[in-house]
Amino acid sequence: MTATDFIVARDDLQACKTVATELPAGEALPQDALLVKIDRFAFTANNITYAVLGDELKYWQLFPAPDGFGNIPVWGFGEVIASKHPNVAVGERLFGYFPMATHLVIEATDVSRRGLRDGAAHRQSVAPVYNAYARVGGDPAYAGRHGDYQALLRPLFMLSFLVDDFLAENDDFGARTVLLSSASSKTALGLAHLLHTRGRKVIGLTSAGNTGFVASLGCHDEIVTYDRATTLPSAAPAAYVDMAGNSALRAELHHHFGDHMKCSLRVGLTHRATDADEGELPGAKPRGFFAPDQIRKRAKEWGPGGIEQRFAAAWSGFAPLVQTCLTVVESRGPDAVRRVYLDMLKGRIPPEQGHMLSLLG
Numbered sequence: 011m012t013a014t015d016f017i018v019a020r021d022d023l024q025a026c027k028t029v030a031t032e033l034p035a036g037e038a039l040p041q042d043a044l045l046v047k048i049d050r051f052a053f054t055a056n057n058i059t060y061a062v063l064g065d066e067l068k069y070w071q072l073f074p075a076p077d078g079f080g081n082i083p084v085w086g087f088g089e090v091i092a093s094k095h096p097n098v099a100v101g102e103r104l105f106g107y108f109p110m111a112t113h114l115v116i117e118a119t120d121v122s123r124r125g126l127r128d129g130a131a132h133r134q135s136v137a138p139v140y141n142a143y144a145r146v147g148g149d150p151a152y153a154g155r156h157g158d159y160q161a162l163l164r165p166l167f168m169l170s171f172l173v174d175d176f177l178a179e180n181d182d183f184g185a186r187t188v189l190l191s192s193a194s195s196k197t198a199l200g201l202a203h204l205l206h207t208r209g210r211k212v213i214g215l216t217s218a219g220n221t222g223f224v225a226s227l228g229c230h231d232e233i234v235t236y237d238r239a240t241t242l243p244s245a246a247p248a249a250y251v252d253m254a255g256n257s258a259l260r261a262e263l264h265h266h267f268g269d270h271m272k273c274s275l276r277v278g279l280t281h282r283a284t285d286a287d288e289g290e291l292p293g294a295k296p297r298g299f300f301a302p303d304q305i306r307k308r309a310k311e312w313g314p315g316g317i318e319q320r321f322a323a324a325w326s327g328f329a330p331l332v333q334t335c336l337t338v339v340e341s342r343g344p345d346a347v348r349r350v351y352l353d354m355l356k357g358r359i360p361p362e363q364g365h366m367l368s369l370l371g
């Protein structure tokens with residue numbers, strides 16, 4: 011049986027191609043294995059960041075590719091088309107982390123009513139969330155267009171939720187204003203919504219062409235283009251959550267706010283401009299935000315189901331809001347996937363579009 015994989019050169023993300031890979035089918039599947047057809051998956055700037063950090067954060071290890079190439083992980087849906095696991099039937103629908111491919115073999119383990127894990131040895135070096143699959147067959151929240159919004163937003167909103175929680179538990183480090191870069195990104199929109207709900211002043215920094223979209227969510231007190239960042243009033247304590255990963259912008263904001271910069275979190279890399287040596291910056295020292303740390307901490311403090319319950323409540327406030335300003339765009343087949351991938355890499359995708367892709371023709 012042959013599958014199609016979309017792979018990119020690790021040292022030159024513009025070089026990409028599809029390759030055919032051989033898969034065991036039917037009786038040839040190992041015990042407990044599932045053969046999954048990957049129906050559709052979301053693709054956002056976050057997936058490009060997975061590729062940029064593929065070596066550093068071990069994303070390339072999840073779905074092996076030929077030497078020098080990597081298969082970018084994506085959040086999406088698959089259907090079990092062959093099963094050697096006694097408790098997983100053909101026809102099951104799964105939501106989770108997949109390769110950009112038409113098929114995946116999963117070594118099913120920890121199978122429960124709600125989900126299962128891939129126990130493949132090469133997938134165990136990453137956080138458990140990246141190996142977990144939800145069984146979503148009977149769940150209307152994951153069906154049709156609802157499902158697309160889940161794939162496009164839910165994993166990103168988990169990060170928004172955790173950053174908001176981290177800031178809130180630290181009383182926002184004394185800041186009452188929070189600045190967000192790449193304010194038009196889905197992750198930043200989720201965070202803006204949560205901060206706005208908590209009564210914080212939210213300032214979105216974005217490109218000139220994206221200000222209208224950012225305004226459409228109605229969660230920002232101010233929206234400022236990057237070239238006007240230093241016109242912001244700087245006399246009150248502020249916190250900065252950086253989705254852009256633009257070191258020149260970060261330095262500019264730190265110098266502008268000086269000691270009033272009370273917290274500076276590095277979350278994203280959409281601009282991929284981290285080369286400049288920023289040296290010692292005024293204000294709080296910039297630090298990376300590592301989501302699994304906050305998850306571990308809260309899992310201990312809130313007990314079983316505590317994170318899930320609070321997250322579900324937050325999600326139910328955000329999902330209907332963002333669906334009104336985000337349009338799902340579907341693309342099928344290798345050529346279409348390649349086009350969307352390269353447009354995303356170059357920053358040519360308008361923020362109001364949410365892309366759902368499939369390598370199936």
Ligand SMILES: NC(=O)c1ccc[n+]([C@@H]2O[C@H](COP(=O)([O-])OP(=O)(O)OC[C@H]3O[C@@H](n4cnc5c(N)ncnc54)[C@H](OP(=O)(O)O)[C@@H]3O)[C@@H](O)[C@H]2O)c1
Nearest residue numbers: 054055056059169192194195196197216217278279356357
């Ligand atoms: N640390 C974590 O665990 C974690 C979790 C979730 C997300 N994130 C990060 O948060 C960031 C946002 O992800 P997302 O999926 O929410 O993004 P998204 O919705 O696809 O964001 C699109 C926006 O990103 C900016 N952008 C994208 N590509 C660009 C390019 N080539 N050049 C310049 N700007 C570009 C533009 O915003 P502007 O014009 O507004 O700058 C664009 O409107 C990613 O870096 C992602 O990895 C991190």
